Amino acid sequence: MTALRVSSLPDEIRNEVARLKGAGFPLLPLGGAHGKAPLLKAWAGPGLTLARILAPMHRTGSQAYGVRLDGLAVIDCDSDDSALVAQMEARFGQSPVHIKTPRGRHLYYRAAGAVPNLRGEGLPVDIKTGARSYVVGPQSLRPDGGFYEPVKGLLGKDALPALRIAASPMCAQILTGHRHVELVKEAMRMVELVDSVKELQANLVGIRDDWCVDPATMPDSELHDIAGWAWKCRLENRIYRGRDSAFAVQRLALDSLRSLSNGADAIALLVLLEDQHGHTPGKRFPLDFDAMRAAGLLNLSKPRLRAARRALEGAGLLRLVGKHRAGSKPQTFVLSRPQPAVGGAMNVQPMPNVRRDVLPGKTGGKG
Structure with missing residues (x-):
């Protein structure tokens, strides 16, 4: 045709x-x-x-x-x-x-x-x-x-500047003491662009040999561990992409809220707090419902938000850690984790809370 x-x-x-x-x-x-x-x-x-x-x-x-x-x-x-x-x-x-x-x-x-x-x-x-x-x-x-x-802009109207040829940010040598962290960063930048963990490790070897000070003191085993950790993050969908990324909410927490009359409100507030603060275990934060509503984070009324907060506290998912001081200090809270009941299902392992700032352990060298 x-x-x-x-x-x-x-x-x-x-x-x-x-x-x-x-x-x-x-x-x-x-x-x-x-x-x-x-x-x-x-x-x-x-x-x-x-x-x-x-x-x-x-x-x-x-x-x-x-x-x-x-x-x-x-x-x-x-x-x-x-x-x-x-x-x-x-x-x-x-x-x-x-x-x-x-x-x-x-x-x-x-x-x-x-x-x-x-x-x-x-x-x-x-x-x-x-x-x-x-x-x-x-x-x-x-x-x-x-x-x-x-x-x-408009091509043909706006004057184009010359492309500023700057050195690669990795061209400056990576000093001893910074090598491990910098190679972890490079691994996370490259991990979604390679086809295998071996290719990723080979790339890290090239970076070590070309850009690291005293590369002989940074063993291949250390690069092997970095590449393996980054590849595992890719397989488990734990590559951070700003807002285009995932975070964990425990099913036990949802189970404890569903039966409540305002369970949907409580779950909405919990998900918002996990999004904003859950990546830093033990982080203390205030709950300013006016600011949350003004920012468009939740459109619930203040009475419903206060009731949702009380529901989270009652379920042991939110804990008051700092009292209000008039004119100088708001109440502060911290997220808590529910504990599995005795006799609960044992064939499913709960997903661990993984912090992005936890790096794979060093295996040797001065990196």
């Missing part, structure tokens, strides 16, 4: 291609099953005319085009993670033009020489540059519905 072809392009994409071509950007028509393949074989030569860019798009029904990176550099992030984008801009300079891609983000710059291999550093990022490189342009729409949305 022959795919339907359209005789014209939507005004938005046609006008954007014409505008960027008029601003001097070298472009090329894209298409194919994924909307990212050049529609012309000889696209890498002299700049194409507007007619030669638009004609194949009209002919095939494509709504995607590419921006050739002759004199340009684009940081291509695999995910639209604000922390990752901030890390890139802190290292390479602020970009005035951001394009949100179907799975990540493009940051535009002027080219400024050789670029580092960020994949080799364990980052889900490529830096694309050069006359034979291109990225899908803003306002493009792929056949699968993936859209390239301008979310900051």
